[in-house]
Amino acid sequence: MTSVRSAHALLRLLAWMSPAFPVGAFSYSGGLETAVNDRRVSNAVELDGWIDLLLHRGTFWNDAVLLAQAWRCQTDDEALMHLAELARALAGSAERYRETVLLGDAFRDAAAAWPHDVFERLGRETPYPVAVGAIASAHDIALDDAIAAYLHAAVSQFVSAGIRLGVAGQKDGVAILARLEGAITDVAGRAAISSLDDLGSATILADTAAMRHEIQETRLFRS
Template sequence: MTTKRNVDALLRLLAWMSPAFPIGAFSYSGGLESAVNDRRISSAADLHLWISIVLQRGTLWNDAVLLAEAWRSYEDARALAELGELAQALAGSAERHRETVLLGDAFVEAASAWPHDVFERLPKGATYPVSVGAIAAAHGVDLEDALAAHLHSGVSQFVSAGIRLGIAGQKDGVAILAHLETEIAEIANRASSSTLDDLGSATILADTASMRHEVQGTRLFRS
């Protein structure tokens, strides 16, 4: 016996997590540019390790927990507002705060092409993972699918930034994505049953890189 898949939900998820979705994600590096400038990352192997750490116990993990909580709370405007405030408070630097808020607002605006009353419950500045989680739930997207797609999108953005910064080639980037598939699936599965008690990170170098980027002279990226 086979289960009929919600193809409409899948197509929406593919559109929302596409690099072509107009939210401006390409302009952010999450502190990676600063780490490259400081010679902490200088090769594709370094980039792979950096992304893996951020995925396992950094901002990508926290975003996954926030997305899952928003997915479960999509019908509760008050809960979404409080979650958005928490997500903003967890931003470790001014640039990280601006990134998650602006991406969230841009995502809400672009995703409104698919009308739903969830947009009336989402507050301004809900942040990117909270917006994605709530809107995905409202449109019937499976939680683990939403998490996997969002994490893959975040990893892809780091890879893209690394390629543009000249520390990896396109072939290297594809290899990194292939090698991280299992980790992405594991994190998505773990985050799907997470609670806010699971929030927390241990990526001091990545966090300080984001802070150092604020005072960096020449920059390609906004974070």
């Protein structure tokens, strides 16, 4: 019975983090488009470094910490509400705010195909990592697995954006995913034992790129 439950949890996680899951993540670049436009990211090596920094010190790290906290408090209405408020406050620009709440709402709506009372505790405009963490916990998905899958999906989306922006090819993208496996595993492990005191970033160029994207004239992405 345990193995069947584990298989169901794995299949749900694979479905939720699949590029085909209807959250619209492909529409966003998290400021990468501006970094490419400014020539701060102009090749696969620089794309790799940009993503690696976000994993260890930027938005990906903060998302992982928020996801872990949501996973732990998914049965507590008030704690989830306050966590969602904090996650919204951490969005560094209007576009980043819209990105996280629209992705969160889309994830919540699509994941409701797997019924659970957790959806009654998640209001509208629940940021994406909070929604993923709470729903994953409700469906008995291990915390380490949920964080690792979330980070892998985020990295994959940035790689895909880099390919679409012309700074890397598909073989380069696969190589980046392979190289960052260790970083994803490390960050997921640290985030799984983190607390909200561990929130914080040191990626000023990435944060300001996300802000400046709002006034960029020619755009492929919504952020």
